[in-house]
Amino acid sequence: MHEAIVIGAGLSGLMGALALAEAGLRPLVLAKGHGATHWASGTIDLWGKDERSPRDALRSIVTARPEHPYALIGVDAVADALARFRAVTEAARYPYVGGMDHSVLLPTAAGALRPVALLPITMAAGDVRAGGEMVIAGFHELRDFYPPLAAANLAAQGIAARGVYLQLPPVPRVRDFGPRTLAQLFDDPAFRKQIGRQLRQQRGSATRIGLPAVLGVRDPLGVVADLQLLSGAQVFEIPTLPPSVPGIRLFNVLRAAIERSGGRLQIGSEVIRAEGVGHILTTLCSEAAAREQQHRVRRVLLATGGIAGGGIRTNDAGLVRETALDLPVRMDVNHAGWFAPRFLDPGGHAIYAAGVAADDRLRPLGVDGWPVYENVAVAGATLAGADTLRERSRTGVAIATGWAAGRMLAAYGCDATRSY
Amino acid sequence: MRTLTTDVLVIGGGATGAGVLRDLALRGIRCALVEKGDLTHGTTGRYHGLLHSGGRYVVKDPQSAEECARENEILRRIMPHCIEDTGGLFVVTPADDESYADRFVAACRRTGVWVEEIAVSAALRREPLLNPRISRAFAVRDGAADSFLATHANTDDARRYGAQVLTYHVVNGLERVGDRIIGAVCEDLRSGEMVRIHCAAIINATGAWAGKIAALAGLQVSVVAGKGTMVAMNHRIVNTVINRCKMPDDGDIIVPIHTVAVLGTTDIYVPDPDVYSITPEEIRLILDEGEHLIPGVRRMRALRAWAGVRPLYREEDATHDRDIPRTYRLLDHEVRDGVAGMVSIVGGKWTTYRLMAEETVDVVAHRLGVTTPCRTAELRIEASAQPAAPLRPAISHGSAARARFAILASPFYMLGHRLAEVEADDSYGDLVCECELVTREQLEAAIESEGTANLDDLRRDTRLGMGPCQGGFCTYRAAAIWHERRSARYGQAAGAAPATRLLTHFLQERWKGLTPTLWGDQLRQARLDELIYLETLAVDRLPEAIPDETIVTGHAAIATEAG
Ligand SMILES: Cc1cc2nc3c(=O)[nH]c(=O)nc-3n(C[C@H](O)[C@H](O)[C@H](O)COP(=O)(O)OP(=O)(O)OC[C@H]3O[C@@H](n4cnc5c(N)ncnc54)[C@H](O)[C@@H]3O)c2cc1C
Ligand SMILES: Cc1cc2nc3c(=O)[nH]c(=O)nc-3n(C[C@H](O)[C@H](O)[C@H](O)COP(=O)(O)OP(=O)(O)OC[C@H]3O[C@@H](n4cnc5c(N)ncnc54)[C@H](O)[C@@H]3O)c2cc1C
Numbered sequence: 001m002h003e004a005i006v007i008g009a010g011l012s013g014l015m016g017a018l019a020l021a022e023a024g025l026r027p028l029v030l031a032k033g034h035g036a037t038h039w040a041s042g043t044i045d046l047w048g049k050d051e052r053s054p055r056d057a058l059r060s061i062v063t064a065r066p067e068h069p070y071a072l073i074g075v076d077a078v079a080d081a082l083a084r085f086r087a088v089t090e091a092a093r094y095p096y097v098g099g100m101d102h103s104v105l106l107p108t109a110a111g112a113l114r115p116v117a118l119l120p121i122t123m124a125a126g127d128v129r130a131g132g133e134m135v136i137a138g139f140h141e142l143r144d145f146y147p148p149l150a151a152a153n154l155a156a157q158g159i160a161a162r163g164v165y166l167q168l169p170p171v172p173r174v175r176d177f178g179p180r181t182l183a184q185l186f187d188d189p190a191f192r193k194q195i196g197r198q199l200r201q202q203r204g205s206a207t208r209i210g211l212p213a214v215l216g217v218r219d220p221l222g223v224v225a226d227l228q229l230l231s232g233a234q235v236f237e238i239p240t241l242p243p244s245v246p247g248i249r250l251f252n253v254l255r256a257a258i259e260r261s262g263g264r265l266q267i268g269s270e271v272i273r274a275e276g277v278g279h280i281l282t283t284l285c286s287e288a289a290a291r292e293q294q295h296r297v298r299r300v301l302l303a304t305g306g307i308a309g310g311g312i313r314t315n316d317a318g319l320v321r322e323t324a325l326d327l328p329v330r331m332d333v334n335h336a337g338w339f340a341p342r343f344l345d346p347g348g349h350a351i352y353a354a355g356v357a358a359d360d361r362l363r364p365l366g367v368d369g370w371p372v373y374e375n376v377a378v379a380g381a382t383l384a385g386a387d388t389l390r391e392r393s394r395t396g397v398a399i400a401t402g403w404a405a406g407r408m409l410a411a412y413g414c415d416a417t418r419s420y
Numbered sequence: 421m422r423t424l425t426t427d428v429l430v431i432g433g434g435a436t437g438a439g440v441l442r443d444l445a446l447r448g449i450r451c452a453l454v455e456k457g458d459l460t461h462g463t464t465g466r467y468h469g470l471l472h473s474g475g476r477y478v479v480k481d482p483q484s485a486e487e488c489a490r491e492n493e494i495l496r497r498i499m500p501h502c503i504e505d506t507g508g509l510f511v512v513t514p515a516d517d518e519s520y521a522d523r524f525v526a527a528c529r530r531t532g533v534w535v536e537e538i539a540v541s542a543a544l545r546r547e548p549l550l551n552p553r554i555s556r557a558f559a560v561r562d563g564a565a566d567s568f569l570a571t572h573a574n575t576d577d578a579r580r581y582g583a584q585v586l587t588y589h590v591v592n593g594l595e596r597v598g599d600r601i602i603g604a605v606c607e608d609l610r611s612g613e614m615v616r617i618h619c620a621a622i623i624n625a626t627g628a629w630a631g632k633i634a635a636l637a638g639l640q641v642s643v644v645a646g647k648g649t650m651v652a653m654n655h656r657i658v659n660t661v662i663n664r665c666k667m668p669d670d671g672d673i674i675v676p677i678h679t680v681a682v683l684g685t686t687d688i689y690v691p692d693p694d695v696y697s698i699t700p701e702e703i704r705l706i707l708d709e710g711e712h713l714i715p716g717v718r719r720m721r722a723l724r725a726w727a728g729v730r731p732l733y734r735e736e737d738a739t740h741d742r743d744i745p746r747t748y749r750l751l752d753h754e755v756r757d758g759v760a761g762m763v764s765i766v767g768g769k770w771t772t773y774r775l776m777a778e779e780t781v782d783v784v785a786h787r788l789g790v791t792t793p794c795r796t797a798e799l800r801i802e803a804s805a806q807p808a809a810p811l812r813p814a815i816s817h818g819s820a821a822r823a824r825f826a827i828l829a830s831p832f833y834m835l836g837h838r839l840a841e842v843e844a845d846d847s848y849g850d851l852v853c854e855c856e857l858v859t860r861e862q863l864e865a866a867i868e869s870e871g872t873a874n875l876d877d878l879r880r881d882t883r884l885g886m887g888p889c890q891g892g893f894c895t896y897r898a899a900a901i902w903h904e905r906r907s908a909r910y911g912q913a914a915g916a917a918p919a920t921r922l923l924t925h926f927l928q929e930r931w932k933g934l935t936p937t938l939w940g941d942q943l944r945q946a947r948l949d950e951l952i953y954l955e956t957l958a959v960d961r962l963p964e965a966i967p968d969e970t971i972v973t974g975h976a977a978i979a980t981e982a983g
Contacts, residue, residue, distance in 0.1 A: 008880070012859075036951070039951070039952075040955065040956070041955060041956050078534075079619040085601060101704075108956065108957045108958045109896070109956070109957055110896065110900075110920075110923075110957040110958070110959055110962060111960045111962070112957060112958035112959060112960075112962060114955075114958040114961065115956070141849060141899055143849070143852060144849070144893075146896075146897070146899070146900030146901070146903070146904070147488075148900070148903060148904050148907065149899070149900040149904070149916055149919055150904045151918075151960055151961065152907075152916035155915070155916075156915055156916055156917065156963045156964075157963055175848060175849050176848045176849040177849055202863065239956050240660070240954065240956075241893055241897075241956065242956070244956075245799075286645040305948075307943060307944055307947045308944060308947040308948055310944065311942075314940060314943055315543065315939050315940055316703075316707065316718055316722075316937040316939050316940070333698065336700065338938070339935045339938065340459070342928065342931075343927050343930075343931035343950070344924060344927070344928070344954075344959070344960045344965065345927050346960070349950075351943070352947065357921070360707055365521065370748060388953055389950065389951065389955065390954075392955070
């Protein structure tokens with residue numbers, strides 16, 4: 001019998017597993033594959049739809065949109081999650097900076113400005129409001145990052161920036177330079193010494209240098225420090241096309257913290273079914289390498305990540321389904337209304353707001369408005385109520401609801417009046 | 421206002437116009453072609469991809485069948501690099517009238533369409549996903565044809581004989597003096613400049629738009645536009661063209677082409693060839709019909725859908741548009757309307773484009789007093805046969821890149837050929853588009869070629885963004901590389917705005933093709949792409965990211981698809 005199983009290894013599942021592990025429940029994380037961590041930029045975005053500070057925006061959501069995931073858990077729970085997140089990353093010597101008071105504007109690989117609440121310290125010098133001429137530097141060999149385009153777009157927005165290409169020091173036996181390969185190269189001090197020297201030559205009058213986010217997997221702070229020393233400028237990372245090196249680092253940090261507290265990750269298992277007694281889920285069925293496994297369980301956190309994560313699935317007949325537990329999905333428009341004609345429509349596409357509705361303890365709700373299971377909580381992109389992409393709140397919602405769900409599940413069963 | 425003079429002006433850069441241009445040029449006639457978009461911007465770029473054996477038409481339209489059978493052999497000979505010899509099968513499924521098969525075979529014999537009945541077990545061995553409950557199977561000489569490549573092959577060859585090609589030139593007026601048309605007025609959509617073209621004769625090869633061109637000279641030509649929708653599956657679920665053995669109807673063919681297999685089509689009357697959209701019912705119908713041929717196809721991954729408009733010439737009033745004979749019509753306006761200086765060629769099929777061109781040019785050449793006979797059926801199109809000798813630099817639209825593919829990929833550039841090339845060059849790291857194996861070098865050659873206006877043109881040249889991820893990775897890369905090449909040529913002054921417009925335009929173009937078939941895995945993929953462009957890159961926050969789909973070639977005249 002498992003005390004707790006978390007389904008999904010994205011940010012929400014990992015934060016939930018951390019909370020359960022720290023409560024001593026030795027959670028098992030079952031996930032079909034890695035979550036969006038390995039793809040996403042590695043920043044934590046709370047709110048970016050308008051110019052309000054995250055704190056102000058969240059406060060007004062809590063009153064104006066009661067079904068929004070932020071509203072379900074409240075602003076204090078969000079702050080609590082951020083604090084824990086910062087502490088964990090700090091302890092792992094990969095600290096995140098920032099908070100709820102204002103967003104930082106970071107340049108993207110296209111040269112757009114992206115509002116971010118928490119960021120790994122390796123990106124901090126990119127804050128465009130801090131002022132200071134930039135050089136954006138990259139490698140011809142890396143097809144996922146283009147300094148001239150990024151610099152030209154920054155310049156068009158009044159930010160002094162120049163794009164340059166660096167010479168890749170000769171490396172044997174490598175032909176395909178993806179972000180991960182380059183990150184491994186940066187782990188080598190001799191390699192970054194050569195890069196650092198080139199940065200010094202290319203720097204000119206710039207005070208800071210943006211590089212693709214490939215500055216090492218093991219010790220990114222060491223890499224940044226070395227490059228700053230050698231170049232004489234501040235150095236910061238800019239996320240590339242996937243895979244995301246900062247995301248992989250974050251995954252490693254959270255995984256290590258979970259395992260240290262007694263949790264365990266099993267990636268490569270898909271949960272396909274659940275069995276229950278009344279309003280209590282008792283068993284999960286998972287499939288790995290074509291063999292079905294049964295898991296008796298006391299508490300379940302569903303963090304399967306919406307349409308992108310695979311937790312919500314659609315078919316040609318316009319049906320929308322939750323894949324692991326077959327919970328009811330809230331979807332307000334029919335098939336014909338799924339998409340806006342314009343890809344970049346500021347209102348987003350209605351289908352992506354589909355998800356599982358939940359109460360203020362994040363328990364999944366049935367069509368009758370009552371919890372389907374007492375001992376299940378839902379977190380992250382599986383939750384209904386918002387297209388968090390257009391709000392730029394996806395990772396914020398993921399870590400806040402993941403952490404809150406984990407805490408509430410940990411308390412489940414200790415509260416005698418609530419259990420059946 | 422610029423003025424050009426030529427002998428014959430061809431309007432329309434589809435299969436027919438390109439074929440006409442080559443025919444004219446080979447006969448030594450001075451000629452030019454104008455096209456309002458990129459070449460193959462019309463129906464030719466949106467067709468099903470089938471080199472007809474003729475089998476489809478044997479019962480219903482024997483004349484078309486005969487023409488297809490003859491032209492099929494000719495095209496295989498003159499442009500082998502544009503055709504993949506997939507072969508075809510006609511199969512009788514449980515839903516089909518069993519008696520049709522015997523009529524089909526008899527009609528094949530009458531029309532000279534090669535056919536051979538094969539054992540059902542042999543058919544199933546050849547195509548394992550085929551419905552095991554088929555009762556009979558017939559092999560025919562269907563093939564898959566790349567119309568982008570073929571059209572460019574024709575115009576490139578024509579240029580070698582001195583022809584001129586002006587893309588992104590839209591004809592807005594015809595100059596008529598009394599009973600004679602003496603030229604046309606075009607707008608260069610990229611510069612906004614007006615261009616007057618004087619000529620002795622005009623060939624109207626504008627397909628579904630032929631009526632609109634004729635109207636510019638006060639003539640009436642009724643072209644019924646029949647919209648056909650197709651759905652591409654994300655891999656080659658079959659390697660042979662599969663047809664239902666029955667009277668031609670909706671959704672009864674599957675064509676494997678390049679990396680995908682295409683199901684189609686439908687046929688729905690549309691009042692205006694510039695205004696149409698794809699409905700969910702059509703997609704459902706195509707997939708439902710597909711189930712008869714490949715059970716389970718509905719659960720496979722559909723990549724995208726698109727539609728084209730059939731140009732069907734209407735003699736008198738016909739009610740049902742599958743009842744209008746498919747055979748093309750050549751309208752000599754001097755004989756028909758008493759107005760000299762223009763002929764219109766409408767209807768037909770891609771497979772018969774060469775024949776249509778031959779007949780058209782016969783009439784025009786005769787008027788001009790040229791007696792040189794047609795040679796297009798004998799002379800192989802040589803684009804693929806001259807490796808190192810580059811075509812004149814910058815003469816043609818993407819010709820450098822295309823010539824390269826043609827050489828490397830002869831006789832047909834299937835995915836396997838590109839993979840072999842990438843493996844030989846060890847150039848994985850150079851792939852800009854992993855799905856379709858487009859290297860940076862190929863992309864740069866296409867960008868450098870004259871006349872490429874946007875990423876969608878590059879897509880037609882290189883298949884960029886046409887694979888399973890539908891532009892998720894390559895759109896950013898291609899826009900950035902475009903930016904670098906253009907700044908190298910024109911300096912930094914242009915800024916990043918053009919690249920941003922290109923990028924958002926391409927994303928929008930892909931989105932249009934995706935939405936009709938977006939569910940299941942493909943929806944998940946689209947969401948990933950959206951996360952990349954809106955989160956990681958935040959392109960919606962770029963200074964020039966006006967989410968407007970017609971910005972780059974922002975002219976209503978060339979926006980062929982609605983919604
Ligand atoms: C390219 C990209 C860029 C992004 N950039 C940003 C950004 O800049 N800012 C931002 O805020 N957000 C960004 N995101 C979004 C964000 O990272 C995540 O979508 C968000 O954190 C949601 O996390 P999640 O934990 O809910 O789900 P996910 O991270 O999607 O994780 C879902 C997990 O559930 C598993 N799973 C699904 N179904 C099952 C099942 N039946 N059984 C077992 N396991 C299952 C999956 O394998 C996976 O492990 C980006 C995403 C992508 C893909
Ligand atoms: C859905 C569908 C599937 C098909 N499948 C097949 C198949 O599998 N096999 C086959 O053999 N045939 C097929 N066909 C038929 C075949 O595609 C067409 O017959 C053929 O492509 C027509 O070519 P075209 O050059 O005559 O017309 P188009 O390709 O339409 O060319 C006309 C050109 O004229 C241009 N134009 C229009 N107005 C102006 C103007 N004012 N100024 C300048 N230029 C202008 C247009 O932009 C266009 O590019 C299919 C047709 C459809 C609709």
